[in-house]
Amino acid sequence: MSRLSPYMNMPLIAILRGVTNDEVVEVTAALIEEGFTMIEVPLNSPNAVESIRRIVEAFGDKALIGAGTVLTVEDVEAVAAVGGKLIVSPNMNVDVIKRTKELDMISAPGVATPTELFAAIQAGADAAKAFPADAIPPSTIKAWNSVTPKGYPILAVGGINADNMADYLAAGAVGFGIGSNLYKSGKTVDEVRSVAKELVQAISAQ
Numbered sequence: 631m632s633r634l635s636p637y638m639n640m641p642l643i644a645i646l647r648g649v650t651n652d653e654v655v656e657v658t659a660a661l662i663e664e665g666f667t668m669i670e671v672p673l674n675s676p677n678a679v680e681s682i683r684r685i686v687e688a689f690g691d692k693a694l695i696g697a698g699t700v701l702t703v704e705d706v707e708a709v710a711a712v713g714g715k716l717i718v719s720p721n722m723n724v725d726v727i728k729r730t731k732e733l734d735m736i737s738a739p740g741v742a743t744p745t746e747l748f749a750a751i752q753a754g755a756d757a758a759k760a761f762p763a764d765a766i767p768p769s770t771i772k773a774w775n776s777v778t779p780k781g782y783p784i785l786a787v788g789g790i791n792a793d794n795m796a797d798y799l800a801a802g803a804v805g806f807g808i809g810s811n812l813y814k815s816g817k818t819v820d821e822v823r824s825v826a827k828e829l830v831q832a833i834s835a836q
Contacts, residue, residue, distance in 0.1 A: 632783045633736050633756045634668075634805075637694045641805025642829060643668040643718070643785070645698055647675055648815035654681040655688050660819050662692055664826040670718050670807065672698035673705055683712035694736065698807075703729045710735060718807070720761055722746040727753040738785065742766065747774055747784075757783035759807065764789030768801035775802035792832035799836050806833075 632638075644661050646654065649671060658669055669689075671681045678697065686695050696716025697709040703725050706717055710733045717730040720740040730737040731754045740761035741747040750758050760766045760774075763786035771784060778784070786798045787807035795806060812825050 632781070634694075634738075634783055637667045638783075638805060640665045640667050640830065640833065641785075642666055642833060643670050643716075643787075643805070643807040644812055644826070645670050645672060645787075645807050645809035646681075646813050647672040647698070647809055649675050649681055649813065651677050651680050651684065653819070655684055656819050657813065657822055658685045658689055658693075658695075660823040661826050662689055664823060665830040666693065666826060668694045668716065670696055670698040670716060673701075673709075674699050679708050679712055682709060682714045686713035696735070700726060700730075702726065706730050706733065706735070718759060720759075722750050724749065724753045727755050740787070744774060744777070747778065751778065751782060757785055757804075759785050759787045760803070762788030763798065763806075768797045768803075771798060771803050772801040792828050795829075795832055796836060 644666050671678050694716050696714040698718040700717045700719045706729045716736050718738045719726055722739045722741050727737045727739055737755045738757045738759050739750050739755050740759045741750055747758050783804045785805045786803040790806045790808055791811045813822050
């Protein structure tokens with residue numbers, strides 16, 4: 631069983647790229663109220679580690695919270711220091727995966743080829759992030775699932791919206807990371823909430 635399993639009743643990771651410290655708690659509250667249980671603040675957001683600290687403090691008992699765009703071992707350690715539990719990367723870096731696991735965190739590196747996928751599995755990643763999904767068709771996910779260990783979680787991230795989820799789920803993806811379709815700088819909390827509601831309804835209908 632994957633360590634993501636407890637959170638997969640709602641298999642959506644909210645990617646809050648560009649979120650600020652001042653708004654992150656309110657945005658996260660709205661997402662959790664709408665049913666999200668996994669929240670990622672990419673480290674190229676303003677003062678991202680501080681945002682992670684704030685939402686861990688506020689919601690650490692209600693959601694899996696962590697960082698995206700994690701590129702180095704030092705990044706992993708900085709997120710661990712503020713209580714983050716989820717490490718998501720755009721790439722497959724064995725050192726990042728191994729340090730994540732040493733610190734008892736959940737690792738979801740980005741992969742774009744079978745070679746990267748199996749390297750991630752061998753390094754101990756808890757899940758693989760098919761990224762960017764808009765360049766990885768459902769047929770590719772289906773092919774990967776035919777050769778990976780049974781039940782290994784593959785998440786589709788990049789270009790995912792309420793309209794294309796069904797195709798990826800049918801191909802064997804188990805969940806999604808949702809970025810700019812859900813949140814981007816300048817969106818109001820109400821706008822984020824509205825999209826979150828639509829996404830939750832779409833995934834619940836599958």
